Amino acid sequence: MPVQQTPASADRRTEILKSAAAAFRRRGYHGASVDEIASALAMTKGNLYYYFRNKEEILFACHEYSLDILVTLLDEVRVEGLPPDQQLRKLVLAFVHLILDELHGTALTLDLQALSPPLLRKVIARRDAVDRGLRRLLQQGMDDGLFAPGDPKMIAFAMMGAVNWIAKWYDPAGPMTSQAIGESFADYLIGGLRRGGLPDSGPPAPAR
Amino acid sequence: MPVQQTPASADRRTEILKSAAAAFRRRGYHGASVDEIASALAMTKGNLYYYFRNKEEILFACHEYSLDILVTLLDEVRVEGLPPDQQLRKLVLAFVHLILDELHGTALTLDLQALSPPLLRKVIARRDAVDRGLRRLLQQGMDDGLFAPGDPKMIAFAMMGAVNWIAKWYDPAGPMTSQAIGESFADYLIGGLRRGGLPDSGPPAPAR
DNA sequence: CGCCGCTTTGAACGCTCGTTCAACGCTGTG
DNA sequence: CACAGCGTTGAACGAGCGTTCAAAGCGGCG
Numbered sequence: 001m002p003v004q005q006t007p008a009s010a011d012r013r014t015e016i017l018k019s020a021a022a023a024f025r026r027r028g029y030h031g032a033s034v035d036e037i038a039s040a041l042a043m044t045k046g047n048l049y050y051y052f053r054n055k056e057e058i059l060f061a062c063h064e065y066s067l068d069i070l071v072t073l074l075d076e077v078r079v080e081g082l083p084p085d086q087q088l089r090k091l092v093l094a095f096v097h098l099i100l101d102e103l104h105g106t107a108l109t110l111d112l113q114a115l116s117p118p119l120l121r122k123v124i125a126r127r128d129a130v131d132r133g134l135r136r137l138l139q140q141g142m143d144d145g146l147f148a149p150g151d152p153k154m155i156a157f158a159m160m161g162a163v164n165w166i167a168k169w170y171d172p173a174g175p176m177t178s179q180a181i182g183e184s185f186a187d188y189l190i191g192g193l194r195r196g197g198l199p200d201s202g203p204p205a206p207a208r
Numbered sequence: 209m210p211v212q213q214t215p216a217s218a219d220r221r222t223e224i225l226k227s228a229a230a231a232f233r234r235r236g237y238h239g240a241s242v243d244e245i246a247s248a249l250a251m252t253k254g255n256l257y258y259y260f261r262n263k264e265e266i267l268f269a270c271h272e273y274s275l276d277i278l279v280t281l282l283d284e285v286r287v288e289g290l291p292p293d294q295q296l297r298k299l300v301l302a303f304v305h306l307i308l309d310e311l312h313g314t315a316l317t318l319d320l321q322a323l324s325p326p327l328l329r330k331v332i333a334r335r336d337a338v339d340r341g342l343r344r345l346l347q348q349g350m351d352d353g354l355f356a357p358g359d360p361k362m363i364a365f366a367m368m369g370a371v372n373w374i375a376k377w378y379d380p381a382g383p384m385t386s387q388a389i390g391e392s393f394a395d396y397l398i399g400g401l402r403r404g405g406l407p408d409s410g411p412p413a414p415a416r
Numbered sequence: 417c418g419c420c421g422c423t424t425t426g427a428a429c430g431c432t433c434g435t436t437c438a439a440c441g442c443t444g445t446g
Numbered sequence: 447c448a449c450a451g452c453g454t455t456g457a458a459c460g461a462g463c464g465t466t467c468a469a470a471g472c473g474g475c476g
Contacts, residue, residue: 012453028319030238034434046436047454055434111236148399154384154392161373162366169365176362184362191356220423242464254466255424263464 013051015041017065020058021106025167029059029111059110060119066107067126069098074133084141089186091134095163096182105167108160131156159189221259223249225273228266229314233375237267237319267318268327274315275334277306282341292349297394299342303371304390313375316368339364367397 019040023032034055038045052058073094077087099107108127115123138152162185170181227248231240242263246253260266281302285295307315316335323331346360370393378389 026321028236028238028322030236031319031322033432035432044455045434046456049435050453111239113235114239150396151392154389155396157373157377158370158393158396161371161376162369165365165369165373168369181362184359185366188358188363188366241462243462252425253464254426257465258423 016051017061021062024110025106029114062110063123070130084137085146087137088190092186092189093182096185097178100170100178108164109167224259225269229270232318233314237322271331278338292345293354295345296398300394301390304393305386308378308386316372317375
């Protein structure tokens, strides 16, 4: 709760977070200047220090913001009680949508090492929780016989990598909508590459 | 060829590159200081400027170094003329090995945007060439009926993302060898997650 | 030994950036 | 109108960094 302030300034804080996230994504944490973040909002950099103690706290808040949404996503999908493959598909679709349309490319790609050890530990702990949720889902699918056996840890890493990497090449002006990307990724990551049944997914849609 | 110097100083240059790559990976391009790179080699930062014009040129050389190896890899695998799935498997194994054991986590994760437009264009052009090689391989596999139909572009991105992301979580002191990671990734990325034949791969080895 | 070219040093410069802070509107209330 | 507080400003600071450069070290050859 030290993060929360008055309701009035809460909007301002998230405005700053969005601007900062964009700057961090483009130039990296150290490459983005506080002035750059402020200028994009037509405010002076001194003013930022009314809302945040320092630059590091802004980065930390960005991470918290993304993780909040991510964790919520996982929980929402879980309570629906669908079979693991359908849960996974929903997750991938939602995750891609989240990264591209809401966070504009800023999810887990932000610098972690720039955080001081105490804050770093907090973020890593939550990120690991997300990882564990994903692994559990994979393990469950394997136990159910839906998925071929494998190492859930490795597969979870591979999936997260594939999705997080999207931010590196995605161009909003490009030919592919975030929706189409999400479905392509879900098809591949869940359905796999080799021939076999494709039970639930929509049309294959090889959208060039 | 402006990159090459006398044979004597070539070793020194690559030493610097390794140190710089490690620093860039840990703290990002802007976060790593020139002094930090030099100190790791027990030399003064001023000395770096005898081998490189400036910091940016060091980053560029790092990219070139990685890309050289990557392109060579692709070519080597291609000339063997194996079927696409086996070529892909070799590629993934070699790529994982390359990133973890030789580049120590520094492949395509280095800051791109830190390069000035002219250098940036060169790097992107070569990276795109690698992408195209991978896509061609995927397309060929689909045409041959080895792979389920899909968008080669998206799948190539997903594969590159999964592999490049490894650098973000890999811990050399961890329980998994780079070899085991490579095989897990190859199994998943090529064999797919769903049940179906696993033609060529070795033992499934769910190495916890 | 004495010279020469390659390599290294260490100090200095200039600039950028994160952070601080006293002073200043602005807005609503008594 | 006077006051109070939140929000904002802009200037100033100090530190760190990339870069430069004149001078020194060093090794081999004549």
